[in-house]
Amino acid sequence: MKTYAELAPSPRTILTPGPVEVDPRVLRAMSMPILGQFDPEFTALMNDTMGMLRQLFRTNNEWAYPIDGTSRSGLEAALVSLIEPGDKVLVPIYGRFGYLLQEIAERCGAVLVTLEQQWGSVFDPEEVIAAIRKERPDIVAIVHGETSTGRIQPLADIGRACRELDVLLVVDAVATIGGVPVETDAWQLDVVVGGAQKCLSVPSGMAPITYNARAEQKLLKRKRVERGLRTTSTPSSTSDPLFAPIRSNYFDLSQLQDYWSPLRLNHHTEMTSMLYALREGVRIILAEGLEARFARHRLQEQALMAGLEAMGLSLYGDPASKLTVVTCVNIPPGVDGESVRDMLLGKFGIEIASSFGPLKGRIWRIGTMGYSCSTKNVLHFLGAFEAVLVRHGVPVQAGAGVQAALDVY
Known part of the structure; x- marks a missing residue:
């Protein structure tokens, strides 16, 4: 019978646009004893998490809680819960994840209207607003920070227009929350x-x-309660018969909010250790302070960009719309980008990302996010990157990258 080695993942410096390195305090929180999902200690932690998330999102909304699943589960929960078949949905697309919003909306039965911007740029808000006025959609779904291109879309004017025209605005802030301002x-x-x-x-x-x-x-208006949870005091529906029920059970926000409310109406078994992790992660962010955290991300971005440019490399995309936490670098002509990434990982334990679709093989993407966003990581990367590029025949000025970053610091 085959035997298996003890789990021993290699230490890595992760500078991708996600996932990133996890704060040791978060890992420690995940090792805490399990509590039952209706234990008063645990429901108090749920309430703490909701309060912390309101601060993180900069909102007074009653509802702020996690969906159990990866980031895509949150996007799907929002769209499947809001989009009725036949609803008109406008999706402005400027990278891979705009296409994801389009695909999810299509699967929900939406009538799709899309705008497309060349990758590497974002929309002038007035272009989106003009489309909203022309199309009068029920919902606009848009990405705030597009990691596939390293761009960030301004949202304030779009939000104001949606409110004036009574259009719901759904925002993918997967890559931006906790790293750059998100003013809900x-x-x-x-x-x-x-x-x-x-x-x-x-x-x-x-x-x-x-x-x-x-x-x-x-x-x-679309709410239904599971048959097995209905009682004489829990009506089966509060919905308007003119509105179609939400087509997903797991991603039904109307039922999930009952679970997160004082009702504690059971929906699923909460991911105990993951909730510990999220609570601790957000606690760390709030302890650092949002403005201080945003400033730290801007500092590391500036040092990284200065180092890359001092090495003679060019950055990809419109600098006016650059996303602070993702820096995209053009792969020099004749260089095998995957060979560079393999050597960085194999010899230096550093991981950076390639890209998707039309940018595959054209750019590297370097993430400076959260716990990975540190002076140590930036300097380590610049020194290692220079060495790997030299091995691949790229003419770089020896030591220039690290020195330029040190000048920023």
């Missing part, structure tokens, strides 16, 4: 979905979400 209330965002494994530095497996009363109003 100030920008008038109706639904915001975050990710655990990026700037929050928590293992993948939970998707924090928040939504306001405008979104909740539609959820309640």
Whole structure:
């Protein structure tokens, strides 16, 4: 019979756009004893987490809680719960994850209207607003930080227009929450979905979400309660018969909010250790302070960019719309980008990312997110990257990258 070695993952410096390195305090939290999901100690932790998430999302929304699943589960929960078959949904696309929103909306039976921007740029908000005024969609779904291209889309004007025209705005903030400002209330965002494994530095497996009363109003019109949970005091439905029921059970926000409310109406068994991890990860962020955290991410971005440019490399995309936490580098002509990544990982234990679709083989993507976003990691990477590029025949000025980063620090 085959025997298996003890689990011993190699130490890595992870500088991808997610997942990133996890704060040791989060890993320690995950080792804490399991509590039952209705134990008062555990429900108190659930309430703590909701309060912390409101601060993280910068919102006064009643509803701020995690969906159990990867970041995509949060996006799917938001869209499947809000989109009725036949609803018109506008999706502005400027990278891979805009296409993901389009695909999920299609599967929900939406009538799709899309706008497309060349990868490496973002939309002028007025272009999106003009499309909203012309199409009058029920929902706009848009990515805030597009990790496939390293760009960030301004949202404040779009949020204001959606509110004026009574359109629900759903935002993918998976890559931005905890690393750059996400102003849910100030920008008038109706639904915001975050990710655990990026700037929050928590293992993948939970998707924090928040939504306001405008979104909740539609959820309640579609609400159904599971047959096995119905009692004489729990009606089977609060829905409007003109509204189609939510087609997913697991991703039904109307039922999930009952679970996270004082009702504690059972929906599923909560992921105990992951909730510990999320609570600790967000606690660490709030202890650091959001503004201080944003400043740290900007500093490491500036040092990284200075080092790369001093080495003679060029950055990809429109600099006016660069996403702070992802830096995209053009692969020099004639260089095998995957060979460079393999050598970085194999010899230096550093992981960076390639890209997708039309950018596959054209750029490297370097993430500086959360716990991975540190001076040690940036300097380690620049020194190792220089050595690997020299081995691949790229003419770089020896030592220039690290010195340029040190000048920033």
